Amino acid sequence: MDFEFVKPLLKEDQKSKIVLLVMDGLGGLPMEPGGKTELESARKPNMDALAEKSMLGLHHSVPFGITPGSGQAHLGLFGYNPTKFEIGRGVLSALGVDFDLGPNDVAARGNFATVDSEGFITDRRAGRIPTEEGERLCNLIKEKVQLPGVELFLVPEKEYRFVLVLRAEGLSGDLSDTDPQAVGKRAHLANATSPAGEHTAELVREFVKQANEVLKNEHPANSFVLRGFAAMPRWPNFKEAWGLDAVAIAMYPMYRGVSKVVGMTVLPPAESMEHEISMLEEQWHQHDFFFVHIKKTDSYGEDGNFDGKVHIIEEVDALLPRILALDPDVLIVTGDHSTPAKMKSHSAHPVPTMIYAKLARPDGIKEFGERACIAGSLGPRFDAVDLMPFALSLANRLEKFGA
């Protein structure tokens, strides 16, 4: 769905409220043949009761068959087709470390690396140095390197990874990687991929030169590579796109970050799931759209902890009555992608979804689960970007198309 198509249909001054509750990595798999998935295993009387009044289905947020990353999957749920609204690796990394990326910033993902005396890379991860060592090296570079007119940020991620941000007027993300993505090669020079990138490429080459000088006597991290240069994208914000004043409630940086990219108001990190629901209650009269993100379903999936994931779903179920007590006009309950504990990773399996709405045409399916959703009216594999326009219609926020 195209924003330009929806825009002329937006009604003004509507008071209806939409909640998007995302349990990250919700979709799962049975551990054993004939078994149940995490969601099917969970005791979740509130979700099951809501399912009976809702429209069900399974979504994919990137083209069917492809496994989505978290940022891209959320863009899909927000109605921003992630194959059209591309978000650079550097930006995602900056969002992931809660860096407050601004309009004059260009970000890249960095790896500390080991090079031999000729400059050939012998280890793209510098022996997976500890996180504290990465922090020390980031601080060292920040202290020693000077680029006139440019404010520099080096934010450590985990182990050998860091985020580099250059801040100055007139920068561009149109730059090639220095990372050759292989050992036995020298790091590339950063080159402009469009005329707009020329000046930034010069600055980055100077940064690389100075920073390598700083690192040259370190061991094993005596160099580094950079990739995914990108500036904050300039997209229609959520209010322009969907006519909704939106707020994001999330515990993890990545999800607050991607909400910021689409122009949502982003609340400070919540401390627990209960706290997230309390924030929702507090904010209820201030906004139209509420994105509530539950991280731990995905974390347990990634850990291969089936029971842990089941338990989180049960905890969310116990919180559901508090959301319903707010009397939302539309409540979408879904995940951003599947993270089956069996696979310990994101997967391409479609994601169970239900839309409850006062104006829903209920499917009457008495269970919220992967296989129960197959029979739902949203279909067994619908495009996640179809959710927002339908939610707007169910919230009585769209005029009809044509007369």
Add this chain to the structure above:
Amino acid sequence: MDFEFVKPLLKEDQKSKIVLLVMDGLGGLPMEPGGKTELESARKPNMDALAEKSMLGLHHSVPFGITPGSGQAHLGLFGYNPTKFEIGRGVLSALGVDFDLGPNDVAARGNFATVDSEGFITDRRAGRIPTEEGERLCNLIKEKVQLPGVELFLVPEKEYRFVLVLRAEGLSGDLSDTDPQAVGKRAHLANATSPAGEHTAELVREFVKQANEVLKNEHPANSFVLRGFAAMPRWPNFKEAWGLDAVAIAMYPMYRGVSKVVGMTVLPPAESMEHEISMLEEQWHQHDFFFVHIKKTDSYGEDGNFDGKVHIIEEVDALLPRILALDPDVLIVTGDHSTPAKMKSHSAHPVPTMIYAKLARPDGIKEFGERACIAGSLGPRFDAVDLMPFALSLANRLEKFGA
């Protein structure tokens, strides 16, 4: 799905194996109201047991509602959208007679025809001359016609039909038909449809002149018409597109041909279905992707032989344990299109499909049949080109999209 989208996601050095088992013309219809289809009638305990562990649905390989030809349908299953990857009629005809079409070849489909003394066509099929007569005339033309610098091939098909191939450097398929597609008209001159076709058009006009001279005293086949000039398409091959070393196992020329067009290794014709499975077993360690084509389901469908088609499905079912014994990571069981015995022809009805995979999320449907597949998680009418990316994900051969 775009190859360019998938390409950066391909993992290297994966060992997982994918089998695509195509029963040609698999989809069917009940002969009588209230009856069962061929697939629903077949006793097929192995397929039904596999269905329970698989994801089911019904596909269309060309736009929904349209009946596909065999070549186009297979392109769809191979993930090459047949409305974008156009394959010329001449090329399909050459593949259909097992002609080993090379990069310097241009092929066209020919009809022997009858013309009156003024050159007006009175019969576009020359009274449906017997196949042996067609062979004699092809040989006669090949013997007598000389085009400097061009190697000529005339391969008889059935009755009045033949395939013409011109082989030389610098030829092009950008030519208009000589076939006016109607009686009472003269054959057209072959004209270039782009500047690249000029030289080839000249050669074809010279060929037509000389060959008509050879035929002028024959009866009833005293002339001929040509259509569908085409060169072998230059597409991303299967390895480039999907990262898979693929092999085709098929008894009939058309299917080996279309496999060759996408760059699969093509084995010599198998002698029976059992032989095809033996070839699969022998090749198991040499390749990643195995296309196994069963022709007789379609042949019996075209003959209107319902029971014959049922029996072939049962024979394939009996062979299924040998495929499963190889322990494929992904096994797709489907058809290329429907050929209901009731219709004695290809049809537009969606085609039953199941994807078994170690990482599938089983639908738990206990039967592989047209109506059973409606309730499957792939949906009741999905695009065949979606199969390949999902199969790659289930075979753990794709990175996620984004972070």
